[in-house]
Amino acid sequence: MEPTNTSDPDYFHRVVDCQWACPAHTAVPDYIRLIAQGRFADAYMLNRESNVFPGILGRVCDRPCEPACRRGRIGVEEKPVAICRLKRVAADHRGDITARLPTAPAQKNGKRVALIGAGPASLTVANDLAPLGYQCTIFEALDKPGGLMRSNIPSFRLPAKVLDEEIGYIVDMEVDLRLGSPVRSMKALLNEGYDAVFVGSGAPKGKNLDLPGRQEAADNIHIGIQWLESVAFGHVDSIGKRVLIIGVGNTAMDCCRTSLRLGATDVKVMARKPRAFFKASDWELEDAEEENVEIVINHSPKSFVVEGGRLTGMMFEKLEYTVDDKGEITDQKAVGDVFFPADDVVLAIGQDNAFPWIERDLGIAFNKWDVPTVDKTTYESTRQGVFFGGDAAFGPANIIWAVEHGHQAAISIHRRCMGLPVTERLPRGVNLRSTKMGVHEWSYSNDFDPAARRKMQHVELTQRFEKLDVEVELGFTAEEAATEVERCLNCDIQTAFVPQLCTECDACIDICPVDCLTITPDGEPDAVAARLTVPREVPSQPLFVSSPLKLTGRIMVKDENLCLHCGLCAERCPTAAWDMQKSSIHIPYAGNEPGGHVPCQQRKAG
Amino acid sequence: MSYIRKPNITYKGRAKNALGLSESSYEGTMSTLCAGCGHDSITAAMTRAFFELSIPPNRAVKISGIGCSSKTTAYFLSQSHGNNTVHGRMPSIATGAAAANGELHYVGVSGDGDTLSIGLGQFAHVIRRNLNMLYVIENNGVYGLTKGQFSASAAFGAKTKKGEVNPNPPIDPVKMGLALGASFIARSFSGDKNHLVPLIKAGLRHKGFALIDVISPCVTFNDHEDSAMSYKYAFAHMHTAADLIENKPEITADFPEGAVVPVTMHDGSDIYLKKTDPDYDPTDRARAFEYVMRHQEKGEIVTGLLYIDESRKDMHAANQTVAAPLNTFPYEQLCPGSAALADVQKRFR
Ligand SMILES: Cc1cc2nc3c(=O)[nH]c(=O)nc-3n(C[C@H](O)[C@H](O)[C@H](O)COP(=O)(O)OP(=O)(O)OC[C@H]3O[C@@H](n4cnc5c(N)ncnc54)[C@H](O)[C@@H]3O)c2cc1C
Ligand SMILES: Cc1ncc(C[n+]2csc(CCOP(=O)(O)OP(=O)(O)O)c2C)c(N)n1
Ligand code: SF4
Ligand code: SF4
Ligand code: SF4
Ligand code: SF4
Ligand SMILES: [Mg+2]
Numbered sequence: 017m018e019p020t021n022t023s024d025p026d027y028f029h030r031v032v033d034c035q036w037a038c039p040a041h042t043a044v045p046d047y048i049r050l051i052a053q054g055r056f057a058d059a060y061m062l063n064r065e066s067n068v069f070p071g072i073l074g075r076v077c078d079r080p081c082e083p084a085c086r087r088g089r090i091g092v093e094e095k096p097v098a099i100c101r102l103k104r105v106a107a108d109h110r111g112d113i114t115a116r117l118p119t120a121p122a123q124k125n126g127k128r129v130a131l132i133g134a135g136p137a138s139l140t141v142a143n144d145l146a147p148l149g150y151q152c153t154i155f156e157a158l159d160k161p162g163g164l165m166r167s168n169i170p171s172f173r174l175p176a177k178v179l180d181e182e183i184g185y186i187v188d189m190e191v192d193l194r195l196g197s198p199v200r201s202m203k204a205l206l207n208e209g210y211d212a213v214f215v216g217s218g219a220p221k222g223k224n225l226d227l228p229g230r231q232e233a234a235d236n237i238h239i240g241i242q243w244l245e246s247v248a249f250g251h252v253d254s255i256g257k258r259v260l261i262i263g264v265g266n267t268a269m270d271c272c273r274t275s276l277r278l279g280a281t282d283v284k285v286m287a288r289k290p291r292a293f294f295k296a297s298d299w300e301l302e303d304a305e306e307e308n309v310e311i312v313i314n315h316s317p318k319s320f321v322v323e324g325g326r327l328t329g330m331m332f333e334k335l336e337y338t339v340d341d342k343g344e345i346t347d348q349k350a351v352g353d354v355f356f357p358a359d360d361v362v363l364a365i366g367q368d369n370a371f372p373w374i375e376r377d378l379g380i381a382f383n384k385w386d387v388p389t390v391d392k393t394t395y396e397s398t399r400q401g402v403f404f405g406g407d408a409a410f411g412p413a414n415i416i417w418a419v420e421h422g423h424q425a426a427i428s429i430h431r432r433c434m435g436l437p438v439t440e441r442l443p444r445g446v447n448l449r450s451t452k453m454g455v456h457e458w459s460y461s462n463d464f465d466p467a468a469r470r471k472m473q474h475v476e477l478t479q480r481f482e483k484l485d486v487e488v489e490l491g492f493t494a495e496e497a498a499t500e501v502e503r504c505l506n507c508d509i510q511t512a513f514v515p516q517l518c519t520e521c522d523a524c525i526d527i528c529p530v531d532c533l534t535i536t537p538d539g540e541p542d543a544v545a546a547r548l549t550v551p552r553e554v555p556s557q558p559l560f561v562s563s564p565l566k567l568t569g570r571i572m573v574k575d576e577n578l579c580l581h582c583g584l585c586a587e588r589c590p591t592a593a594w595d596m597q598k599s600s601i602h603i604p605y606a607g608n609e610p611g612g613h614v615p616c617q618q619r620k621a622g
Numbered sequence: 623m624s625y626i627r628k629p630n631i632t633y634k635g636r637a638k639n640a641l642g643l644s645e646s647s648y649e650g651t652m653s654t655l656c657a658g659c660g661h662d663s664i665t666a667a668m669t670r671a672f673f674e675l676s677i678p679p680n681r682a683v684k685i686s687g688i689g690c691s692s693k694t695t696a697y698f699l700s701q702s703h704g705n706n707t708v709h710g711r712m713p714s715i716a717t718g719a720a721a722a723n724g725e726l727h728y729v730g731v732s733g734d735g736d737t738l739s740i741g742l743g744q745f746a747h748v749i750r751r752n753l754n755m756l757y758v759i760e761n762n763g764v765y766g767l768t769k770g771q772f773s774a775s776a777a778f779g780a781k782t783k784k785g786e787v788n789p790n791p792p793i794d795p796v797k798m799g800l801a802l803g804a805s806f807i808a809r810s811f812s813g814d815k816n817h818l819v820p821l822i823k824a825g826l827r828h829k830g831f832a833l834i835d836v837i838s839p840c841v842t843f844n845d846h847e848d849s850a851m852s853y854k855y856a857f858a859h860m861h862t863a864a865d866l867i868e869n870k871p872e873i874t875a876d877f878p879e880g881a882v883v884p885v886t887m888h889d890g891s892d893i894y895l896k897k898t899d900p901d902y903d904p905t906d907r908a909r910a911f912e913y914v915m916r917h918q919e920k921g922e923i924v925t926g927l928l929y930i931d932e933s934r935k936d937m938h939a940a941n942q943t944v945a946a947p948l949n950t951f952p953y954e955q956l957c958p959g960s961a962a963l964a965d966v967q968k969r970f971r
Contacts, residue, residue, distance in 0.1 A: 089633075089634070090631055090633055090634075091631060091632050091633060091634070092632060092634060456623075456624060456625040457625070462626065463626040463627075463629075464626075464629035464631075466629070519658065519841075519845070519853045519854070520813055520853060520857065521658045521659075521660065521663065521812075521813060521839070521841065521853055522663045522666070522812070522813055522815065523657060523658045523659075523662055523663065525666075525815075526662055526663055526665070526666035527624065527628055527662075529628050529629050529630070529631050530631055530633050531633075531636075550635060550636070550637075551635065553633075553634055553635045567853060567854055567857045567858075568857050578631075578633050580629070580631070582626070582629065583626075584624050584626065584628060587623075587624035587625065587626070587657065588623075588624050588657045588658065588662070589657060589658065590656070590657045590658025590659075590841045590845075591658070
């Protein structure tokens, strides 16, 4: 087999499952170790470098890192490390870090950038460009910045204070934030002579459900995202006792929990499909169910029932599904109608982009679904100098994707403004450094900790509905955090192998607690895979393959899927053919580009 | 050695045996041997063999003498019985234990010093009695535990790490076993578990004395250029007479009829030897001796199941002792009192 090229920066990066899965590639194990050492401010600053909003994301991130986390794969009962909630620990205990924040230079670079919408995407662009001397102007339609983080994510999940602080860090870099200033014409904006325009206006249109009775009952039928916005800004402060939420995504979860805080006592979330097909994250479902929200499956909305001009409930068609052994639905049939009484209905069935304010003759191309054509690497539209990011670019996603789009768009904007080609971007890099401290001593906590995932404590049910903004999650205690950090396997401490040193003694093979190592004759990939100590459980996880070993010409193969990064192979190796080496993945930002403030080589390793 | 315990992880897809146990149930305490010691690999092979045979851990007895090798009985089967005895005296203790309870699986672990130097006399007699046990010599050519002096298995003219030359010829446990009438004789290498594990399993199933001499490099004192017991030397000079396989193999062009020798074990089941050399015959003691000698003269280490005789009676059968373990008898029967003793004595007057 072809030996693995471990100098490819992506090889070791992929092994750090959480960091690889994080759209912004947050250096998770690094910050977890900093928390373990009580270095909360350092952990916060390290987070901020990649994800910009650690306090916000430590509460409400969609956390794609957690399903990817290696810890969740190693045992049948195992759950991932509470990566997200540990981020909050860093944020909660960071102390005053204002002196460590980037600042705008007194000397500007003469370039002006217009940013539309003050959501996480635009804010990230400003965060990356303001320190380089750009004059950033953000136009926001609403009276407060934050985008959906402010208008839709309820304050019982994300307190306003946390938003204010972290948005403040960016706006304070001399960013010109213009609230209550909707952009009504792109053409007019372009005429103002900005060097670049970034569209971070989100996907602001909630989907409607046009069923019989919709018009007559309009007063008691609400579109989820508009309704949440009205609640957030105090325009709506009550709802009927019996509420039906249509849809079972994350928006639905916020709608049902918000209803409970506005006086509803009987809230049902109506889902068309069985639970395995829900879009909402497991933890959001759990949190809603903890508040006694009932989730009703297999009911498809049929009509709004109106009596005497007033909504009395909804008629549903009950469905039955046939699911094959792969878990996919192969057939469905209707088995009768069911009526559910209700005083109010909230529609939470999705969002669309809408750009009525972008004239279609500006060279900004839209496809047949009226979605702009945006380059997936540069985030540039078909009009040079106009960029899109966040939900506006490819439809609704989440905050951390909006941040990553912002970082990438900032690189493009910078390169455009510097007259450099936007497609030629700095590559990622990887740096390796041994963690060996003594014969069997490593500079990280390599011993496996069998502790189970800590459960987040919540405010008592009796107290949480008193006000709209009682934050439900209490955050980890010192003890909980101390236990949870040790659950992290330190996947960035890599097993680095030097084939020339191996004497084929088998010690590493014998000691590996997950049997992920094999020494075997070289051969075709399938033949080698068939000879592994343990068959591959997750074929998408890489195999490390060494060049031929000195004594027998066989090869060392490692299935990266299960490695605990416990270092036992290196401890048992008589010749140090295995070493535990810390990999640092370098992710380039606008500031690392020519004309930026930090050249890539000088960026400190995590 | 390592400084942290090997954690017990029931990872997804981890194999279970017929008892529903995973291999970790057959592991022992943390090894304190030098990192890379061949003995640790033999420990891993033991673990694997007991696991694969689905032997309940509490039905096994581990006995050893003194030496790094003899320490290893602590590193596997922590739920089994065991006794770390006196230097070179493991066979006596094993004999006593097996006499009292013939129903358990006895595995003895010894070193070349423990067996061929101080323990040679005991070794000869346990072979002679054909005690039903597996006897593994973890052979590294030195006294590892006492810092690397030559043992009785060190090659003639071999050098210590510091350059001292061995003036004496070696004692070869395989040839001794052949000469003394052992009923199961094998040799293997710690660095080749595919070879070693099936031999350990066959040895455990053999009814009688099963000897496996395992070349097991001492990384600290005998893994250098002038050693005949180093990883490098072993890999370069292994001569495999036959591979032991458990299931009847397909007869193919590469392995025609005759290249595969079935051997019927005491319990009636067959094991198969995939011969790599037509000259080799594991059922003919004289030919086996000649075969080993001939290849040894070329500097080769002959590995494989070298001799097997399933027909020889083990100690219990030969002495017509009672089959059931002594602890299953009522006290009055085991110790019938002074009247019964007087009766016995009367017979000799
Ligand atoms: C109910 C709900 C709950 C969610 N919960 C989570 C969660 O828990 N975790 C998570 O990661 N994500 C969550 N999301 C998704 C997340 O909020 C969005 O993906 C993210 O905010 C998108 O960021 P953005 O910067 O692209 O746009 P947005 O946050 O949508 O911000 C766009 C801003 O642009 C403004 N704007 C729009 N048009 C104009 C214009 N013409 N002129 C000026 N300003 C304009 C808008 O007023 C808005 O403030 C949730 C979404 C919803 C609807
Ligand atoms: C009666 C007695 N004599 C001598 C010793 C010292 N001693 C301890 S281990 C050992 C040699 C062990 O060699 P070997 O059996 O080859 O084991 P290894 O350490 O090489 O695995 C000796 C001589 C002893 N413990 N007891
Ligand atoms: S165990 Fe730690 S480093 Fe590994 S994926 Fe999970 S959080 Fe990341
Ligand atoms: S660090 Fe080494 S011993 Fe530990 S799990 Fe990974 S490969 Fe196995
Ligand atoms: S422990 Fe070291 S020398 Fe031994 S097989 Fe593993 S890598 Fe090779
Ligand atoms: S001294 Fe030799 S035999 Fe003893 S543990 Fe170390 S390597 Fe093994
Ligand atoms: Mg020895």
